[in-house]
Amino acid sequence: MGRNPVTWLGSPTFPDAARRALGDTQLRGNLRKATTTIRGKRESVVAELDDWEELRRAGESIKDEVLADLDTQLERLEVAVTERGGVVHWARDADEANRIVLDLVQEEDTDEVVKVKSMATAEIGLNEALADGGVNAIETDLAEVIVQLGDDRPSHILVPAIHRNRAEIKEIFAQMPEPPASDDPRVLAEAARKYLRRKFLSAKVAISGANFGVADTGSIVVVESEGNGRMCLTLPETLITVMGVEKVLPRWQDLEVFLQLLPRSSTAERMNPYTSIWSGVTPGDGPQKFHLVLLDNGRTSTLADEVGRQALRCIRCSACLNVCPVYERTGGQAYGSVYPGPIGAILAPQLAGDLHDEQTASLPYASSLCGACYEVCPVRINIPEVLTHLRAEVVEAKGKRTPEAMAMSAAAWVFGDRKRYEAAQKAGSLTRFLARGGTLSSLPWPGSKWTDTRDAPVVPKESFRSWWRRNRG
Amino acid sequence: MQNGDGASGPPSTEDAGGRRTSGPRVALFPTCLTDTAFPETAKAMVRLLERLGCDVDFPLDQTCCGQMHFNTGYAEHARPMARAYAEVFDGYDHVVVPSGSCAGMVREIHPDLCGTSPAARRTYELSEFLVDVLGVVDVGAHFPHRVTYHPTCHSLRMLGVGDKPLSLLRAVSGLELIPLPQAEQCCGFGGTFALKNAETSTAMLADKMRCVQDTGAQVVTAGDNSCLMQIGGGLSRLRTGVRPVHLAEILASTEEEPWVATP
Amino acid sequence: MGSARDEILGRIRAVDRPAPPPVPRDYERARHADDPVELLAERISDYRATVYRAAVRELPYRIAERLDGRGRIAVPPDVPGEWRVPGVAWLPDDPPLGVSDMEEVDGVLSGCALAIAETGTIVLDAGPAQGRRVLTLVPDYHLCVVRADQIVVSVPEAIERLDPSGPLTFISGPSATSDIELDRVEGVHGPRTLEVLLVG
Ligand code: SF4
Numbered sequence: 001m002g003r004n005p006v007t008w009l010g011s012p013t014f015p016d017a018a019r020r021a022l023g024d025t026q027l028r029g030n031l032r033k034a035t036t037t038i039r040g041k042r043e044s045v046v047a048e049l050d051d052w053e054e055l056r057r058a059g060e061s062i063k064d065e066v067l068a069d070l071d072t073q074l075e076r077l078e079v080a081v082t083e084r085g086g087v088v089h090w091a092r093d094a095d096e097a098n099r100i101v102l103d104l105v106q107e108e109d110t111d112e113v114v115k116v117k118s119m120a121t122a123e124i125g126l127n128e129a130l131a132d133g134g135v136n137a138i139e140t141d142l143a144e145v146i147v148q149l150g151d152d153r154p155s156h157i158l159v160p161a162i163h164r165n166r167a168e169i170k171e172i173f174a175q176m177p178e179p180p181a182s183d184d185p186r187v188l189a190e191a192a193r194k195y196l197r198r199k200f201l202s203a204k205v206a207i208s209g210a211n212f213g214v215a216d217t218g219s220i221v222v223v224e225s226e227g228n229g230r231m232c233l234t235l236p237e238t239l240i241t242v243m244g245v246e247k248v249l250p251r252w253q254d255l256e257v258f259l260q261l262l263p264r265s266s267t268a269e270r271m272n273p274y275t276s277i278w279s280g281v282t283p284g285d286g287p288q289k290f291h292l293v294l295l296d297n298g299r300t301s302t303l304a305d306e307v308g309r310q311a312l313r314c315i316r317c318s319a320c321l322n323v324c325p326v327y328e329r330t331g332g333q334a335y336g337s338v339y340p341g342p343i344g345a346i347l348a349p350q351l352a353g354d355l356h357d358e359q360t361a362s363l364p365y366a367s368s369l370c371g372a373c374y375e376v377c378p379v380r381i382n383i384p385e386v387l388t389h390l391r392a393e394v395v396e397a398k399g400k401r402t403p404e405a406m407a408m409s410a411a412a413w414v415f416g417d418r419k420r421y422e423a424a425q426k427a428g429s430l431t432r433f434l435a436r437g438g439t440l441s442s443l444p445w446p447g448s449k450w451t452d453t454r455d456a457p458v459v460p461k462e463s464f465r466s467w468w469r470r471n472r473g
Numbered sequence: 474m475q476n477g478d479g480a481s482g483p484p485s486t487e488d489a490g491g492r493r494t495s496g497p498r499v500a501l502f503p504t505c506l507t508d509t510a511f512p513e514t515a516k517a518m519v520r521l522l523e524r525l526g527c528d529v530d531f532p533l534d535q536t537c538c539g540q541m542h543f544n545t546g547y548a549e550h551a552r553p554m555a556r557a558y559a560e561v562f563d564g565y566d567h568v569v570v571p572s573g574s575c576a577g578m579v580r581e582i583h584p585d586l587c588g589t590s591p592a593a594r595r596t597y598e599l600s601e602f603l604v605d606v607l608g609v610v611d612v613g614a615h616f617p618h619r620v621t622y623h624p625t626c627h628s629l630r631m632l633g634v635g636d637k638p639l640s641l642l643r644a645v646s647g648l649e650l651i652p653l654p655q656a657e658q659c660c661g662f663g664g665t666f667a668l669k670n671a672e673t674s675t676a677m678l679a680d681k682m683r684c685v686q687d688t689g690a691q692v693v694t695a696g697d698n699s700c701l702m703q704i705g706g707g708l709s710r711l712r713t714g715v716r717p718v719h720l721a722e723i724l725a726s727t728e729e730e731p732w733v734a735t736p
Numbered sequence: 737m738g739s740a741r742d743e744i745l746g747r748i749r750a751v752d753r754p755a756p757p758p759v760p761r762d763y764e765r766a767r768h769a770d771d772p773v774e775l776l777a778e779r780i781s782d783y784r785a786t787v788y789r790a791a792v793r794e795l796p797y798r799i800a801e802r803l804d805g806r807g808r809i810a811v812p813p814d815v816p817g818e819w820r821v822p823g824v825a826w827l828p829d830d831p832p833l834g835v836s837d838m839e840e841v842d843g844v845l846s847g848c849a850l851a852i853a854e855t856g857t858i859v860l861d862a863g864p865a866q867g868r869r870v871l872t873l874v875p876d877y878h879l880c881v882v883r884a885d886q887i888v889v890s891v892p893e894a895i896e897r898l899d900p901s902g903p904l905t906f907i908s909g910p911s912a913t914s915d916i917e918l919d920r921v922e923g924v925h926g927p928r929t930l931e932v933l934l935v936g
Contacts, residue, residue, distance in 0.1 A: 019672045028676075034918040054763035065756040071748040084901075090740040142924060143915035159915050166916055185916040189924045196925065201835050217900040227873065227911040227926025234869045235835065245744065252900050256892035257763070259906075263855075267914045270779065271855035274926060275906035276869075282903050284832070285868040296740075300747035325659045329676045366670065368663025368677070369544060371630035391546030408542060412550035415505070415537040416557075425509050439709055449668040453675040454706030457510045460735075464503055464512035468519075468531045 002095050004298055005125040006351045008153070011336030013362035018330040027331050030165045038322045041268035042376070048270070049260065058257045060380040063313035066248055067303060073215045073248045074294060080218030084280025086290040093297050098129035100293055101207065101240055105135050108238050108289075110204045114196075116222060116229045117141035118209020119157060119316050120242045120295055122338040123351070126207070137207065138199050140228035142192050146172055155332030155340060157318040158266050163331050189226075196228065206232035206287070210243040211262065211315065213292070217252045218279040220292065223262060225273045233276050239287035244295050246303075246312040258315060261378035265317035298351030307389040311347045313379040318343075320373035320383060326366055335363060342373035346386040355390075355397040364390035422465070429459040496526035497606075500565040502558075502596070504575045504698070505537040507719075511698045513735050514571055517725035518599070521614075522569065524725075525607055534561045539586075540578040545665045548586065555583040559590035567606060568596040571721045572697045573628025576601075581631055598628055599721055600637040600696055610640050615728045617647035621690035622720075623681070623704065625697040626659050638696055638720055645723060651688040655680075662703035678707045686713060696720045767890040772853040773934055776887055779856030783909020784922050785930040795881070795935050796821045799845065802879050802931060807842035810875055812867030819845065819865075819881070829867050835874065843877030844927075849904075850886045852894045857908045858882060858932065859894060869903055878927040880907075884936030 003009065011017065021027060046052050066073055078088045091097035105113055113130070115121065115137050127137040127148075139148045146161035147154050150172040154160030161169070170183040173191050180191035208229065212221040220241055222229050233239060249255065263272045281290050303309050321327045321341030332340030336359050337348035345363045355361050364387050373383040395405065414424045434440055440456040442448070450456055462470075499522055503515035515531075522529045538558055539551030558579060562568045570576040576598035583593045603609055622642060628634045642650050661667065661677025681704055685693050693708070695701050698719055705717030716734065726732035738746075769775045777787040790798040800821040803809055811820065813830035820826050827833065827841055847865030848858045858880055860866045865881070872878055888894050898904060911926030922928065 015670050015672070018670060022672050022676050030917070038914075038918045051763040054760070057760050058763055061757050061759045065759060068753045068756040070753075071745045074745070074748075090744055092740045092743055096740060140925075141915070142913045146915070159918060161915060162918065169916060185919065185921040186923065188916060189913055189921050193924055200925070201839065214900070219900045225911070226913045226915075226924035228924065230869070230873050230905065231925050234873060245748075253895060256765075256895040259895070260891050267920070269908070269920075270782075271852070271857045271906065271908040273783070273908050273910070273912045275904075277900065277904040277906075279900060279903075282862070285862055285903055286870070294744070296744045296747070300744060300751070303748065303753075304751045325661070325677050326670070326673055329673055364546075365666065366673075368626070368659050368661060368666045368674070370626035370659035370663070372626070372657075372659070375630055388544055388546070388548070391544070392548045393546075395546035404545075405547075408545065408547045408550060412542060412547070412554070415539070415554055418534050418536060421505070421536045428509060441710065446668055449671045450706070452671065453710065454678070454703065455709040456706060457702055459510050460512055462512065464508045464515035465531070465533060467512055467516065469533070472531070473533075 002093070004352045005094050006123050006298065006339065007337045007348050007360055011359050013359050014334060014336070014366040015362060017334035017336060018366070021330045021334045026165070027163050028329060030163055031328055031331055034159070034162050035322045035328050038268055042265065042319060042322065045264045045268050045270055049264070055257055055260055056378055056380050059261050059378055060313060062249065062254050062257060063379050065250060066246065067309060067312055069250070070245065070248070070303065073250055074245060076215035077213050077218065077248050080215065081280055081292050084218050086218065086280040086292055089291060089293045091293055091295050091297070094124035097124050097242060097293055097295050097297065098126055101126060101242065102130055102133040102135065104238070104240055104291055105130065105205050106133070108205050112136045112138065112203060113205045113207050114138050114140050114199055114203040114232050114236065116206065116208040116224065116232045117144050118207070118242060119338060120209045120244050121207060122154065124242070124295065124297060126242070140196050140200070140232060142189065142226055145192055145195070149173065149175060153333050154338055156321060157316050157339065157341070157343070163333070200231040200235055203236045205238045205240065206236040207240045207242065208232055210241050210247055212255065212258060213243050213248045214252050214255065215248050215250050219252065219277050220279070221255065222276045223272050224275070225267065227274055230274055230276055233278065234286045237287055238289040240291045240293065242293045242295055245299050262315055262317055265319040265376065265378040298353050301353055302350040305350065308346065308350050308386055310381050311343065311350060311386060313381055314343050314347065315379060317378055319376040319378065323372040323376050325370060325372065326368065335366065342367065342383045343381070346383055346390060349390055355394050361394045361397065364394060425463050429461055429463070432458045432461065496528050497566040499527040499529050500562050500568045501529055501531045502535055502562065502568050502570045502575070504570065504572045507571060507698050510702070511719065514698055514719040514721050517719070517722040518569065518571055520730070521612065521721060521725040525603070525609060525612060530565065532561050538575045538578045540575055541664050543578065543582060543586070552586045555586040558583065559587065559592045562592035562596070563590070565592070566595065567602060568592060569599055569602045570596060571599050571719060572699065573598050573625045573632055573634065574697055574699065577627040577631035598632055598634060598696060600628070600634050600641055601632065603641060604637040611644035612641065612724050614645040614724045614726055615647050616645050616723045616726045616732060618692050619649045619651060619690045620692045620694055620723065621651045621653045621685060621688040622656070623653055623660065623685070623693060623695040623700065624656055625695050625700045628696050629657060634696070641720070641724060642694070648723070651690050653688055654684045660700045660703050662700050664699070667703060678703055682707050682711065682713070685715060690715060692716050692718045694718050694720050694723055764890065765892045767854060769853055769889045772887045772889050773884050773936070775889070776851055776853040776856060776882070777934055779853065780909065780932050783856055783912070785909045785932060787932045787934060789934050792936055795819070795933070798933055799879070800824070802933065803843070803845070806877065808840070810838060810841045810844040810871055812846055812865055812871060815845065815847065815865045829871050832868070833871070835870070838870065838874040841875050843879060844872055844875040845879045845881070846872050847881050848886060850888055850894055850897055851882045852891060853887055853889045855891060855908060857906050859898065860905045860907065861899060862902045869905055872905070873926060876927055877929045879931045879933065881933045881935060884934070
């Protein structure tokens, strides 16, 4: 089994990547503008539904039901899809999934496929694998086109090019046969339309992800905006859908919950422009060959973690990214994974499954634990809880001999006994001799990490407990 | 002395000196940070709670709730601290904490570490204690300054204190309360996050400071000295003249015994 | 090494998983609206689609009005006869039109399976008067007829009524994208103009 491509090989650790990103004022401006807009909109469409909290609880528990019963649900889905003329494949990891897809494409005797934006295929690095096999995969979602043509990496789950503003997009689109005349978003969208039209009409094979797969009806659901999804799902003769195993829902009825939760949480709309639902193959309508690739790639090992498994409830709405103060400032690429932001910080390390890797191990620390993500998550993933849980796993992986582990042990030893604690307090108050003019503005490392940008409190001579003892003891 | 979860409301028997004596028996958990670095906040808690009729105690065996350890990935070190907390604070009617994040640690996380305890159940963040347990909003405070309030993340999202601190502040005479723009944005402290991701933390702080300065307030207050240490440390570095003052100190301040700035 | 299928299912079964919790369905399974037709009209307009109201008997007249001067209009073969008003160059999808034919047409007329008032959504299920999916996708203009009795208020009511065995398309306004600065712009790949005729 190869390295899991869910985190990008060679990425710097989060603090290093963040430092670089923070220096990019254009990026910060773009992100601030985009996230501020969407936050306000999300709040108002969510406020329209009196039963939002009930829907969240239902969403949470349907997903928990799936996880508790995943083997059965997958088998039911397989039966339903097969009965309706689809073919189901299973892939243990990225390599296996990529090989299955490449074989299927080559069977159709084509070297070009159109793609609907899909996190699962981005996670496994499908485009690169197809390119290695001589197949050109054309992304058709506007933001993916921006990323692909810009030779860039995604920085957001829903809008992978969120880090780009209209002027930059115009520059990137200059390489199109018919480049846009201005940076008006309408003109940019028109340019993408023209660029992709021929591709849609001529492609023999399309590749998609899936937002949901319904076990009892075999229905696959793709939620989108632009119509590129509909094009891919209807025009080509062959459709290959790659779906994470956790995307299965038990019952058709469950869609009534998720089709309310998802659009309002992701694009902050009452409903996204287009949702396509199909089941197997429909004679005379749409692709006549349908393949469903069920992907594990670290999901079953995530399932095995009692606390961490809630990350598998995720419906990839990206609400947690949009409200995250860390994400807003560093952007998504700093996380070194197709899954950035709060969900990335808990999902990427679990899927990757290697906390000995410095970069992966830095992700659970990429949060101030402010809890804004948990508050908006439509399936109530307690992201701060999983973050601290994973931090504990990182600490365990690193062992007891790191400077931090030793400092933490020492601190715990001090806090373990009143006398030791009081002695340390007295020693701490000696730092006041470092202070000038009532402020403490320069401490030795690691305190310098604090005093580089902020003054530290001058620890007073008398602690509260000494005062209490003197006055009340 | 009363016992049990149900104890609430300040009884008003006063002794000759005007000090109420038989109110609920309240233990103070100022937190290790406040005990060590911000003793004025803890003293203000004592004044305030006694003024409201509580019988205040400070059990000397207390140290730390274990939050820093737990949040950094050292849950095993936090566990004995959680156990010690349950023992030290056992037997009081209530435990009051001038910190949303430490109160949250005790109430939400301690049970996971060492099971539920009466002490953890009876632990309240200061504004919750005043409004929900004592049932007071006007605590008789006087604080003639322009103030803006930063709702700390854990008080807001973990404990759900809502606008209790704001109601308390609105009832303070002489106080001009100025709303803080983007108030619910994190200040960037986050415990060891401030060191491990110092640059990101600083970027968050910069935005918070800009919002604070935009209000034109003289004082920024919050229910947590850790966040105030971050915001205040940044404001001090920039020599803005805006002072961080813990909510407890504002609520303790009266015309007779006004708040005085410590150097 | 066993098959991927057996191995994945095996990994799942090896996990100690708690019994599935009961799903609380105390959210609103149906919602009330004083005037669902009006609500639908308002919500569709929010997406910058244009909504026209018509009394049942004036429908053919309204269709003619909308399509006047639009040129060649594709249509599913089974739309009610009275919809195919004179004066329009109709292109019925029988025998099936080629993709290039559909590229050339100036628009498409269809009915729908139902509409969801609260979200401003029209659902097509390839049933009567709707045709194949591609027919309402490739042309740049889509005129959709919605009868008052096809309107439900909320998403759960729609899911309950829909038959999942055929392909379904939920349409909420014209094609749009939020990919540029997270702001919605209409008009990408799907029909850039969506007009809705609400009947009754
Ligand atoms: S974790 Fe929750 S909020 Fe974040 S993308 Fe997933 S479902 Fe959305």
